[in-house]
Amino acid sequence: MKTPKISIGFPLLVKELTEAAAQRRTYLVRVSYAMLLFLAIVLFFWSGQLTTTSNPFSLLGAGKRMFDNIVELQFYGIYLFLPAMTCTALTAEKERDSLALLLLTRLGPWTILVEKLMSRLIPMFTFMLLSLPLMAFAYSFGGMQSYQIWGAIWFLSLTSLQVAALCLMCSAYCRTTVGAYLSANLLGLFLFFLAPGVAGVIFRSSRWPATFSGMDVYTITVDRVGTALAWGDLFQWSIPLMFSTIIFFCLSRFFLLRRAFAQPRHLLRKIFRGLDNVFWKINSHSGGVVLVGENATLPEDKPVQWREIAKKNLSQFRYLVRIFLVLEFPVGLVCIVALTSRGVRASTQLREVSPILFLLWIISALIVTVQASSLISSERSRQTLDVLLATPMSGREIILQKMHGLRRVMWVLGACFLTIFLSETWWYGSAGITPAATTTAATAVGFPPSYGTTFREPFLYYYSGARYFVASMLSVLIYFPLIAWLALWIGLKTKTQTRAILGSLALLVAWCGLTFACGRSDFVASLPVVGTGYFDLSSPLGMIYRNEYNDFGTSQGVSAGIVRGNWFRWLVVAGNFACYGLLLYLIRARCLRDADRYLGRRQDHAPSARPAAVRNAELQDVQPVAAG
Template sequence: MYIFENPVLQRELLVNLRTKRAFVLLALYQLLLAAVVIAAWPSDERLDLTSSPPSATKLVNLFFLGQYVIASLMAPSFAAGTIAGEKERKTYEMLLASPMRPGAIVLGKMVASLTHLGMLIIGSLPIIVLCLPLGGVHVYEVLAAYLGLIISVILFGAIGVMCSSYFPRTSSALVVSYLVILPLVIGACVFWATLGTEGYLRLKLATVVVPAFGLTAVILMGAAAAGRMLYPPDVGSEGKEVIDLEKEAEEAVGLVIQPDQFPDRLFAPPKKNEMMADGANPVYDKELHSEIFSQGTLMLRLVIQISILLAIPMMGYFLFFQQHQAPWFCVYVIVFNMLVGPSFLAGSITSERERQTLDLLLTTPLSPLQILWGKFVVRFRISIVLTGFLLWPLILGASLNTAFWSNLITVALMFLIVATVCLVNCVVALTCSMFARKTSIALLTTYALLLLLYVVPPALSIVARMLDMPPSTVANVDWTGIASPFSALFWLPLNEDLVPNNQQINDGFMIGVIGYFAFSIIFVIVATAAMLLRLRGRKGLSDG
């Protein structure tokens, strides 16, 4: 009933593994890893196989770190919609009414969601086998690394399933899952890179510590998800009832959002007691008072508490003890907005399609610009206010630490880069929502595009330096960073007060920062024009 005769598991496997997307994803995954190995293949004419060649060790470490990051970021996307998707498809109550035990349902959902990802990981074994003859790593280290990778993926999948059981929307479950998983991924990568020369210690951690703690956490989270399905508090009107915010505030544990007080009123509107004013935008009014908060404030409360909890130690480390690494704090703020900001806008148009109300919206006398403006402003306001909470430590650090007083222009540019990121992220999410048919697809497409714009350019620069490519090639790769705010942050000049060794600054650094702002403005204009043309043409929008 739990594995071999589990109808949920059998159905999910048949649906997921027989699609064209499964084969395409497997091919792309293998091609990506193969490209990394080919690019990082040692260029030495001779390798001393009696020792551990540094180039071979670097290749294997790059392979495992790349695969770990990719697999870890993919795990929540497979698991976060397992239970929340049933609620969105209005089949949640039918699943609960089946004779299956809650534990069997949760286990079937989790195994089915991670099976495809497990196939991708196992399929990469032939690629790493090609690297073993180069030396630099023992076969037992490879096996231990794969064991740790599989356990980590199972753990991250369990986090996604548990979040999926608590939220009525896949987007909310996905965002909270990423917020929990991202610090774990970063910590694991740092430890693996730090212990690069301690092969025996890494072997013990991957074979003993990670499985023990990981499997324990998986069992506890699976039991919590099964218990929530046994006594579901969100069943009623097919699991999508409107939540009373006042009652939720009385029962909330920890942070409580009070719309009638500052600063909560900046992103959580107070209860509406008056009629809509003449000439007001009805889309804006509707989105402001009903759409976002109709399913409760649990996601927002978790997002705020987790982000602030992570921001406090980062503030102390990057803004007071390691001031020359201050841009890394803004990197954390940008990553936070990358995860949270798109979740509010990725469903702005697709939710109308899913509720079958898009035809009604298109037949109103509202212009396409009014529709887009009403959808965008409300959700962008929430995104930028939540991100602004994390910028207060930067203001505090720049005020109290005298080393920042001579770098106020750089600090101001950091704020401007973060604000630009908030705008671009929301525009990308709204554009994907305009062209996608489902909210989950729009959100995942948004994340993929943001990773392509923000992460790939600096990653290429790092890899080019690791592989000791010619300076001209490295310079050309660096210029792709005009699309990435991460590259722009580290292009900002810092004087001797923050960098005691007098960091060398080229004229191209500031040109790169200006290039980032110019690229972002052009990108926003082009995306907005594409959305307006899509709404005015209405082709493919009214088919439900």
């Protein structure tokens, strides 16, 4: 009897790596990673080390700080790039209907998972190797210890494994790549940062916040200690990381088979329909009042708009009311609490509201981006676009009708913003700035009556309620459509819904995040003419941030001011929104002008639908003619 030959091979890993090597995207991502890393390091080194001293000898030993910067950026790289790379691992197979074929092979579930994991980790490790020249540069300055290098390698590897396992779990559970990506990011944010942070506050422990985040563990155990940590201690600190990785990996195995053939389902729709049932039952028992009766209608003259409004979850009136209430309730609550507690706390700004505002911006930008980028790309993915394009509706009409549904969502989100803007304007504009109120507030906390006025004066000096309100309203009125049209444009140019959503989100994050981070850099601040403030305004986030923190003064606010003089501040606001308004106009005009081409059909060369010459040709039953 022949004994079976034992062969060790990694067919899936080989296939994945070969596939990745054949894709242009692999190289684009790698180049982007390298460029971002090197650019960020240059900015760090320039502002942190190289420009702060005139004596070259004082740079000796600065290598440690540089090394820490490099390691920190590598951690950010893992959190940013690895989810985008790993979330496709199993969902791509599901979307291509090839997972079943994979499961039918002799590869076991564990083998599939390990090889999929390796196929994502190997490219990530090659990304990290890109920093070797930078580390060599830092090493030449001295100050680094070998335990730091080993500690960094250990925790970077563990963090990569942990994040990859989490993403693999989400990929095994979700039906689509977009779902896996969003859930991996939200879960990661919650598990690595929010939950340990809350636990740390509750248990008053500094260890808790660092428990699951590799970056924080590295900072505490290696970066700040100053001496080599015993291997036993290092291992002890690593237990939560390893434990969570094993849990994620086991859950991936659990979901792999159970969710292999999961049907796509719309979670939001399910929740809304469940709520509908509850309300109907309540109404049937209580004979309750129906605030909004929505009758089934049929399309009249704008079919696409009708479908967007009558059939999409985020556009139906009763659902919009629910979304509004879900968002407005916490916003309103925070505003009321902040306004009512002002009197005793005597702070200059309504600081509690600002984080809510930024959170609302993040949620709103996410909703608008995902919705807008899916408008056309989802039709393409479902193969319904060609049929629509064969109708006499123009591409411009299709796009405008599509956007109509999204406009409703933007109005609802805008209403929540209005609550915040009105609260802040009211506080600073009337209640907050009256001398009597400030004096009372200062006295209440034990300061002399004059203190309130003195304390508030610098902030209020630069503050203008009208300017704040106008700039805030313009930010909603211009940035929202800008984000929507930009995402729609990307959706028009991409073939799949996944690419459209991820591409739009990546562009938005890169635009706002990078310019904002660069704006904080001393390197940018040191550039002649540009300056921190103007650089900030090169992304929409800059104006939102400066307006919220009244950062228009020369020495007040969050960072160095950008302008002098009240009128000039108005000019900056007007100029900023005029530029973004122009950008919005250009993107919108381009989408509408080239709508047919973007949608994938022929454009009419002549404005008239059917020229007379052609009609005559038909009537006279003559040979075909080239019309026009």
